[in-house]
Amino acid sequence: MLEVKGLSKFFGGLEAVSNIDMTVKAGEIFGLIGPNGAGKTTFFNLINGVIRPTRGRVIFEGQDITGKKPHSVAKKGIIRTFQANNIFPDFTVIENVSLSCHLKTGIGIFEASLHTPGSKKKEKDVLERSYEIIKHAGLESFTNTAANSLSHGHKRILGIANALAAEPKLLMLDEPLGGMNAEEVSETINLIRRLLDDGLTILLIEHNMRATMSLCDRIFVINFGKKIAEGNPAEVKENPEVIKAYLGAGQNA
Amino acid sequence: MTYLLTSLFLTVCLIFLPHFMSGPYYVHVFIITMMNIILTSSLRLISLSGQISLAHGGMMTIGAYTSALLVMRLGLSTWYAMLIAGLFVALVACLTGFPFMRLKGIYFSIVTVFFSEMVVLITQQWESLTGGSGGIYNIPAPGAIVVTGLFNIDFLSKIHFYYFALFLMIASLLILYAIEKSRIGFILKGIKQTDSLAESIGINTIGFKVLAYSTGCFFAGIVGAFYSHYISAMCPDTFGFFYTINILVYMTVGGIEVFAGPILGAFVLTILPEITRVLKEFMPFIFAAVLIAVIFFLPEGLAGLFSRLIAFIKKIIRIKNA
Ligand SMILES: Nc1ncnc2c1ncn2[C@@H]1O[C@H](COP(=O)(O)OP(=O)(O)O)[C@@H](O)[C@H]1O
Ligand SMILES: [Mg+2]
Numbered sequence A: 001m002l003e004v005k006g007l008s009k010f011f012g013g014l015e016a017v018s019n020i021d022m023t024v025k026a027g028e029i030f031g032l033i034g035p036n037g038a039g040k041t042t043f044f045n046l047i048n049g050v051i052r053p054t055r056g057r058v059i060f061e062g063q064d065i066t067g068k069k070p071h072s073v074a075k076k077g078i079i080r081t082f083q084a085n086n087i088f089p090d091f092t093v094i095e096n097v098s099l100s101c102h103l104k105t106g107i108g109i110f111e112a113s114l115h116t117p118g119s120k121k122k123e124k125d126v127l128e129r130s131y132e133i134i135k136h137a138g139l140e141s142f143t144n145t146a147a148n149s150l151s152h153g154h155k156r157i158l159g160i161a162n163a164l165a166a167e168p169k170l171l172m173l174d175e176p177l178g179g180m181n182a183e184e185v186s187e188t189i190n191l192i193r194r195l196l197d198d199g200l201t202i203l204l205i206e207h208n209m210r211a212t213m214s215l216c217d218r219i220f221v222i223n224f225g226k227k228i229a230e231g232n233p234a235e236v237k238e239n240p241e242v243i244k245a246y247l248g249a250g251q252n253a
Numbered sequence B: 001m002t003y004l005l006t007s008l009f010l011t012v013c014l015i016f017l018p019h020f021m022s023g024p025y026y027v028h029v030f031i032i033t034m035m036n037i038i039l040t041s042s043l044r045l046i047s048l049s050g051q052i053s054l055a056h057g058g059m060m061t062i063g064a065y066t067s068a069l070l071v072m073r074l075g076l077s078t079w080y081a082m083l084i085a086g087l088f089v090a091l092v093a094c095l096t097g098f099p100f101m102r103l104k105g106i107y108f109s110i111v112t113v114f115f116s117e118m119v120v121l122i123t124q125q126w127e128s129l130t131g132g133s134g135g136i137y138n139i140p141a142p143g144a145i146v147v148t149g150l151f152n153i154d155f156l157s158k159i160h161f162y163y164f165a166l167f168l169m170i171a172s173l174l175i176l177y178a179i180e181k182s183r184i185g186f187i188l189k190g191i192k193q194t195d196s197l198a199e200s201i202g203i204n205t206i207g208f209k210v211l212a213y214s215t216g217c218f219f220a221g222i223v224g225a226f227y228s229h230y231i232s233a234m235c236p237d238t239f240g241f242f243y244t245i246n247i248l249v250y251m252t253v254g255g256i257e258v259f260a261g262p263i264l265g266a267f268v269l270t271i272l273p274e275i276t277r278v279l280k281e282f283m284p285f286i287f288a289a290v291l292i293a294v295i296f297f298l299p300e301g302l303a304g305l306f307s308r309l310i311a312f313i314k315k316i317i318r319i320k321n322a
Helices: A040-048 A069-078 A093-100 A109-114 A117-136 A152-165 A181-199 A207-215 A233-238 A240-248 B002-018 B024-048 B056-074 B080-101 B105-125 B158-181 B183-191 B195-200 B205-231 B241-254 B259-273 B278-295 B299-319
Strands: A004-010 A013-025 A029-033 A054-062 A077-078 A172-176 A199-203 A218-223 A226-231 B145-149 B151-153
Touching: A004 A040, A004 B278, A013 A040, A013 A054, A013 A218, A013 A226, A013 B195, A029 A040, A029 A207, A040 A054, A040 A069, A040 A077, A040 A172, A069 A077, A069 B195, A077 A152, A093 A117, A093 A152, A117 A152, A117 A233, A152 A172, A152 A181, A181 A199, A181 A207, A181 B299, A207 A233, A218 A233, A218 A240, A226 A233, A226 A240, A233 A240, B002 B024, B002 B158, B024 B056, B024 B158, B024 B183, B024 B241, B024 B259, B056 B080, B056 B105, B056 B205, B056 B241, B080 B105, B080 B205, B105 B241, B151 B158, B151 B241, B158 B183, B158 B205, B183 B195, B195 B205, B241 B259, B241 B278, B241 B299, B259 B299
Parallel strands: A029 A199, A029 A218, A077 A172, A172 A199
Antiparallel strands: A004 A013, A004 A054, A218 A226, B145 B151
16 A cells, blocks of 8 residues: 655755665554654655655555655545644634545535535535544544643544544554553554554554554564564564664663 | 624714714825725735735735736726736735745745835836836826716715725625635634644645735735825835834734734724824834733733623623622
8 A cells, every 4th residue: 555665864964764665555554663763753754745755755556656745645545643733722623623624525715715505515514524533533522622621632532533534545643642641542542443443554653562562463663764673563572673772772662 | 793783883884984074184094094904904814824924015016006007008997907906916926925835934924025125126126117216106096986866986085085995995804704704714724723734634735825825915906006096106115114014013913813803903003193193203112012012911912802801891790780
């Protein structure tokens, strides 16, 4: 589904992402791990077009999407979440999700400003769809709450709901469990499992090792921008390079 | 609903107001006020996307010269000329908007300042077309609108310009309000909050920013064109940097959060210097003081003050009734 060939990004002399080859298959959940500063977020930015690669190609469903703008990449079906902020803080939950339905509204600019009867019906469809997504994400009791006043964990879940509203074929999550308490973590893991059951393909960056190991079909490990291991969770866990990278970075794998 | 009633009430007031005015001077002040209201509200449309444009002065200048020259050189009807001037300004904004909107925050604002200064320089230097620094004079007034037996608007009197400005203001505000309440307004507000998220879920953020910019500048172009035919003279630096800054001050002081904010700000700050004419020389200082006071004490602007006052009065009434 997603094929990355020789992808590299240099920031001045720093090789943030260095010559990465990767293939993600349809329907699987693929983990991308590595110590802080390894280049994981930069890798996401390269795929969805936030930044242009120095070298390499990104191919999605057979189409070369290298260097395309994020909104065009989104149109092809790749939606990513951001590590820090994936919500519209001043909007309510339902407003967040219905804005994120943008690609699926089919409401053109002229229709939007003229309030045709057709656009009224479409607006109603959008609200219904948004509510379905909110329910699916387990946020229905916060439908009309301002996003800003949600708890940290619920903000992160809303971030995922926003991504889902854009109807991804490939969903890329950047540390979705970051800063969550145990209960929120298990809620989010259950949500990710439901999405996999629906047939979604997921590329996951996550520091929570237990979650990553239990969720992912395959795992890809990078350090200093370079690939150091790839395989199923059991293989990766035993890999001496991986153990060294994590111990060297002063973290517990 | 209260919005609708207030607007209707104010419109009726404005229709009858000239009959109570003691002279053409006050009519002039109100014309300028209504122009400033259009300018400030259209600037706010651009601000909905999170970008503060300082190109309004330049855009007005382009609109004013385009319309004046179309009439004086090509003999076009003033009405068409003003409309074409507005559309031409929108086109200029669209073409410059794509590169400009790649910049964010203060960088975008700075580039729009340079744009305005460029416009001034070009109109000064391109003498064969614009008459250079001396400006152009005897720009004709709009053609008369005559409905035999009913009315005859010949634009010989300031009152006629007053009603024209009133019409322009109401039409502009209706359009701007409709845009804000439409899905476009919704999308722009989203872009302002989290640009990167909007882009990554498939919104062409640059495209929508340029749309807002182009539409906002269209109104600046129309107002510029109106002004040139109203005053009948135009200089390259009539709408210089400080004119634009004033519009920005009206918007900030009025409050950017609600639609009525810029209207209130432009109204108060245009009328205020006129009724305190003695203090006219000190106006820049008073403006600065008002601006600083508003930024520090009323982050939501005068509009915020009003809604706070209303909330306060309601609370008092409730306490009294309890
Ligand atoms: N826009 C940028 N300009 C310069 N350096 C950057 C930029 N983005 C990331 N980096 C650097 O690239 C490296 C990888 O960062 P990042 O991809 O955020 O790591 P991770 O997400 O794995 O923690 C870091 O050293 C970071 O400082
Ligand atoms: Mg990161």
